[in-house]
Amino acid sequence: MDKREEIVKTIQEMAGRYSAYEIFTDWIRCLALSIEQSTHLLRDERWESREQEYIDTIKKYSDEEKTKIYKMTAYLIDTLEDGPDDVLGDVYMKSDMGSKAAGQFFTPFHLSVLTAKLGLMEQIQAYKIGKLEKIEINEPACGGGAMILAAAKVLQESGVNYQEAMEVVAQDLDWKGVYMCYVQLSLLGISAICVQGDTLSSPYDPERTEKGHLLKTPRKAGMIV
Numbered sequence: 001m002d003k004r005e006e007i008v009k010t011i012q013e014m015a016g017r018y019s020a021y022e023i024f025t026d027w028i029r030c031l032a033l034s035i036e037q038s039t040h041l042l043r044d045e046r047w048e049s050r051e052q053e054y055i056d057t058i059k060k061y062s063d064e065e066k067t068k069i070y071k072m073t074a075y076l077i078d079t080l081e082d083g084p085d086d087v088l089g090d091v092y093m094k095s096d097m098g099s100k101a102a103g104q105f106f107t108p109f110h111l112s113v114l115t116a117k118l119g120l121m122e123q124i125q126a127y128k129i130g131k132l133e134k135i136e137i138n139e140p141a142c143g144g145g146a147m148i149l150a151a152a153k154v155l156q157e158s159g160v161n162y163q164e165a166m167e168v169v170a171q172d173l174d175w176k177g178v179y180m181c182y183v184q185l186s187l188l189g190i191s192a193i194c195v196q197g198d199t200l201s202s203p204y205d206p207e208r209t210e211k212g213h214l215l216k217t218p219r220k221a222g223m224i225v
Contacts (some may be wrong), residue, residue: 003075003078003079004079004087004090005094005098006071007087007091008091008094010068010071011024011095014065014068018097021097021130023099024092025178026058026187028070028176029053029071029175029176029179030057031076031183032052032179032183033053033057034187035183035217035218036050036182037051037054038223039216045132049212052196076088076187080184080188083156084149084150084152084153084162085109085149086106086107086145086150086184087184088180089109089144089145089146089180090109092180094107107143107146107147112147113150116151120151124158128158128159134165135160135166137169137170140171141171141173142170142171142194143170143172143181145170145180145181146183148170148190149184149188151166152188152190162188162190164189166192167192168193169204170185170192170193170194171194171196171204172195173196173198173199178194178195178215179215182194182217186218190214191217192217193215193216194216194217195214196213196214197209197213
């Protein structure tokens with residue numbers, strides 16, 4: 001069974017009351033929020049706000065539709081067990097949403113991998129001989145996280161544990177892209193801060209960026225993955 005094709009098929013089957021784009025967006029939002037909420041020990045105002053956002057989103061769907069959404073999550077997790085890959089970007093494009101949603105198109109993953117190979121080899125060698133403590137990646141327009149995922153794949157192919165080596169800041173203006181990136185990096189155990197905002201006018205600043213615009217992956221939050 002090609003599980004990413006099953007995700008595409010499920011989205012298409014659900015489309016009717018809501019468009020495929022809305023279903024995909026709601027699914028990713030709920031998944032990102034559920035992961036992020038699990039990293040908080042204290043239920044503060046920000047936690048309550050995100051919990052309400054999750055509830056307001058998921059309540060649109062019937063019990064049968066919710067079951068399908070949960071199955072899509074299981075398919076995604078199973079697919080990422082095979083290693084770093086931009087599964088969500090692929091699903092997005094295969095669901096024919098790229099030309100309809102604000103002009104967004106996701107880079108084919110093999111091109112992202114090629115770019116990562118060209119740009120990371122010096123850092124990988126420096127890391128292997130102990131000259132670098134971490135391989136830091138700052139992605140100012142992360143989309144679904146393809147370039148970061150490609151970097152993880154290149155590290156893995158080079159014999160480097162990307163979960164231990166990578167330290168990531170990923171920023172995008174579109175919340176959907178931030179959620180997509182956050183979900184995939186979280187499920188792959190990558191240490192990352194995902195930021196919603198305009199990188200040019202408001203680049204990430206750990207002291208000044210509003211906490212409501214940040215999502216820390218479980219590994220970044222210090223959780224075991």
